[in-house]
Amino acid sequence: MKGLSIYLFILALASPAIAQDYTDYVNPFIGTSNYGATHPGAVLPAGMASVTPFNVAYKKGQGNVFEKDSEWHSRSYVHENNFLTGFSHVNLSGVGCPELGSILLMPTTGALELDPEKYGTTYSKEQAYPGYYSNHLNKYNIKSEVSATMRSGISRYTFPGGEAHILLNLGLGLTNETGAMLKIVSDTEIEGYKLIGTFCYNPEDVRPVYFVAKFSKPASNYGAWKKMPEYSAEATWTKYSGKYKPYYQYRNEMAGDNIGAFFTYDSRKGETIEVKIGISYVSIENARENLKKEQPGFNLDQTAYKAQTAWEQRLKRIEVQGGTHEEKTIFYTALYHTLIHPNIIQDVNGDYPLMGTHGTGNTKGNRYTVFSLWDTYRNLHPLLSLAYPELQSDLVNSMLGMYEESGWLPKWELMGMETEVMVGDPATPVIADTYLRGIRDFDINLAYEAIKKSAMPQKDGNKLRPGLEKYIELGYIPENTYDGLWGTVSTSLEYNIADWNIAQLAKALNKDKDYKYFSKRALSYRNYFDKSTGMLRPRMKDGSWLTPFDPQAGANFEPVIGFVEGNAWQYRFYVPHDIPGIIKLVGGDRPFSRALQTCFDENNYDMANEPDITYPFLFNYVKGEEWRTQQKVRELIQKYYTNAPEGIPGNDDTGTLSAWLVFSMMGIYPHCPGDMTYALTSPVFDLVTIHLNDKYYKGKTLMIKAEKSSSDALYIDEMILNGKPFNKYFISHQELTNGANLTFKLKANHQ
Structure with missing residues (x-):
């Protein structure tokens, strides 16, 4: 059991009703390298707070180099780094731009040092499991342990004895904002806020994240600090020029850039001091109330156990049998990663920051944030709809709340701010897909109003769909027409998918006129099809093709005209709503299958990129070629x-790559x-059991079985649905959620 302390192990044995089986298969270190952008810190499912080691502030041996900017690190922790400068309390998992990674605590010993480049240390003996992380700080011989509740974090530091310090650094972090405020309330409490914002360096609003920190032991000394500006050599006040100046016993508010506080102790050998921090995006008072309600005392072991139990309840919704330990580990870790974001943003009293304003709203339910929709609409939300429909319902209601508050559905929302990152209209397919799957406890009239607004020109311009007028007029967005529009082909294809989803929703709502109109618009991708290359190719305003044109240019996220984070090959079949149509355009079944195989054979497929993430499954559209899907999916896994x-x-994109794995292994x-x-x-597994929520679905369980003729069997020989032969390679959501028993009989070769 990875990282399970003796205390927690005894608790687990004493509580047989809560078998901690599934959390044992979670390895939080997966994704902390190769730009996966995950972190191993403590967090609850959809938790607002998280506590994670922060090791991306300085490159050891290269002086003051802030890695976030020098290497575009978008996470608080990178596995191959080994220089810790604290534990951050608000963090993101699997995102592509730096943000949060703020409110850092750092224990030290010896003389007080306030410069993180100097007080930072290497570490060892890392342990992590859901809701708990621990390491050993080598320079100080300190054992650090952290855990979290929904809105607070707790740390426990075991000191070697002697002079000890706990530092609170509000200047260090991933956010592009450095401003903050703090006030030392007493020798056991600090309050304040840290500014966050400008995600991906976009000029959206900034927002404070408020905090209250409480310490289990009164400090013998304390104070605030700030980093002083660089003064000239001729100045007389050079003692703190460019350095961190302490203000001992300072009890007034301190505000500015690069500020912090310190608490000093005369510690005994083996003494532990705990620190708990409540956070809020509304007020200091709410942060204090969150802390009071969720962590009234200091008990890290109990907090960690409750966190692990919360994860166990979520993970056991999908039970697997068979497979290797490694396969179960990557599966449950992936499921774990899909349940971190979106996360709640409301306080215990229901307060939350309104979308796009500095006002405060209040909710009786959950209000969510961190909607990386360009990524997650493809598979994460369908996964939540299947296994966690009650959560998906809350997410849609949160999106509609954002529409009511700001006038627009979110595109890439972060803490009540629209970052305007990525392209398309991704909220529309999420809402339509959710409703069509049978999750309907949200205001569908409001939802339809919102998605139709995003799809039509507006007097003051369409915030979600730049280039919409030309898209409607010409059936494509021409190059060199709109300043700031990223990837005309990619953007148009995203509009096509959104329009097709509007059409499907309109059909379900008996809006025949809209169904016909948006169905037609959804097929305008055909205007980009170039017979001479067999590709979707950028076009100019006069209808001519972009020249020169290299279908392979733009791989590996290199910029290229017409496409977003990909090249023409990776967008070649990116019309999931009309695969029969693209098959016809490329010449029929066999030419399509050959072209699709070529995409893989010539390394044009990018497993870390969303536009082509569904390509391995497209062989199912060609009779006799379905085995290629089975082979390719297993190969990619x-x-x-x-x-x-x-x-x-690569970048997990708030669980999107993990969701691909969860579905594929099932x-x-x-x-x-x-x-x-x-x-x-x-x-992959002998048996998968999904426990369905009977509030939304007729069936109680969905069971997927694999009967293998040999250990290396991976090709489908036959399928049986509820005791009857099943010969199709697509199955409906309704068939599965009615309580299906789907059996695959597998063989070792595809002939």
Whole structure:
């Protein structure tokens, strides 16, 4: 059991009703290398607070080099780094731009040092499991342990004896904002806030994250600090020029850039001091109330146990049997990663920051934030709809709340701020897909109003869909028409998918006129099809093709005209709502299958990129070629997903790459949002049991079985659904959620 302390192990044995089986398969270090952007810190499912080691502030041996900017690190922790400067309390998992990673605590010993480059240390003896992280700070011989509740974090430091300090650094972090305020309330309490904002260096609003920190032992000395500006050599006040100046016994508010506080102790050998920090995005008072309600005392062991139990309850919604220990580890770690974001943002009293304003709203339920929708609409939300529909319902209601408050659905929302990152109209397919799957406890009239507004020109401009007028007029967005529009082909394809989802929702709501209109608009991708290359190719305003044109240019996230984070090959089949149409355009079944195989054979497929993430499942559209899906999916799993820090192919994108793995290992995949069928492939496990929420679905369980003729069997020989032969390679959401028993009989070769 990874990282399980003796205390927790005894608690688990004493509580047989809570068998901690599934959390044992979670390895939080997976994804902490290879730009996976995950972290090993303590967090609850959808938790607002998280406590994670922060090791990306300085490059050891290279002086004051802030890695966030020099290497575009978008997470608080990188596994191959080994220079710790604290434990941050607000963090993101699997994002592509720096943000949060703030409110850092750091224990030290010896003379007081306030410069993080100097007080930072190497560390060892790392342990992590859901809700708990621990390490040993080598320079100070301190054992550090952290855990979290939904809105607070707790740390426990075991000191070697002698002079000891606990530092609170508000200047260090991932956010592009350095401003903060703090006030030492007493010798056991600090309050304040830290500014966050400008995600991906976009000029959206800034927002404070408020905190209250309480210490289990009164400090013998305390104070605040700030980093002084660099003064000239001729100045007389050079003692603190460019250095960190302490203000002992300072009890007034201190505000500015690069500020912090310190608490000093005369510690005994083996003495532990605990620190708990409550956070809020509304006020200091709410942060204090969050802390009071969720952690009234100081008990890290109990907090960690409750956190682990919370994860166990979520993870056991999907139970697997069979498979190797490694396969179960990558599966449950992936499921764990899909349940971190979106996360709650409301306080215990229901307060939350309104979308796009500095006002405060209040909710009786959960209000969520961190909607990386360009990524997650493809598979994460369908996964939540299947296994956690009550959560998906809350997410849609949160999105509609954002619409009511700001006038627009979110695109890439972060802490009540629209970052405007990425392209398209990704909220629309999420809402349509959710409703069509049978999750309908939200205001569908408001939802339809919102998605139709995003799809039509507006007097003051369409905030979500730049270039919409030309998209409607010409059936494509021409190059060199709109300043600031990123990737005309990619953007148009995203609009197509959104329009198709509007059409499907309109059909379900008996809005026939809208169904016909948006169905037609959804097929305008055909205007980009270039017969001479077989590619979707950028076009100019006069209808001519962009020249020169290299279909392979733009791989590996290099900028290229017409496309977003990909090249023409990676967008070649990116019309999941009309695969039969693209098959016809490229010449029929066999030419399509050959072209799709070529995409893989010539290394044009990018496992870490969302636009082509569904490509392995497209072979299912060609009769007789379905075995290629089974072969390719298993090959990709084995190549890119491992029980190691680099075990995610790239940026997890708030759980999107993990969701791909969860579905793929179960043998079903939602190949197109709004399409109520899953593509089938061979399951990895002998048995998968999904416990369905009967509030939303008729069935109690969905069972997926794999019967293998040999240990290396991975090709589908036959399928049986509820005791009857099943010969299709797509299965409907309704068939599965009615309580299906789907059996795959597998063989070792595809002939």
